[in-house]
Amino acid sequence: MKNANTNRIFKSEKKNPADRADQATLAARAINEQEAVAREKKTARLKQLRLEKEAAEAANAPAEPEKKRKLQKRK
Incomplete structure (x- = not known):
């Protein structure tokens, strides 16, 4: 009788692959x-x-950017 109860307790049930x-x-x-x-x-x-x-x-930037000079054309 004890043998039947222990087999049921320790016997692993098949696991569903969906659970994994x-x-x-x-x-x-x-x-x-x-x-x-x-x-x-x-x-x-x-x-x-x-x-x-x-x-x-922005706080450290100069107030106005320097103006670019116009280049003279060579003749």
Whole structure:
């Protein structure tokens, strides 16, 4: 009697291949989501740095650009 109960307890059931596919899909989606969040965070940080750099360059730029001289034509 004990032997029948232990066989049922320790006997592994056949796993459905769809379950494994679902696990793989969920894992892949989680990884893609993490990468997308990291990419968006990096993009926002770089955009902020670029805007700060452009503002600093605009503040340090000369008020009026130098006027170009007109070249005389040779005769």
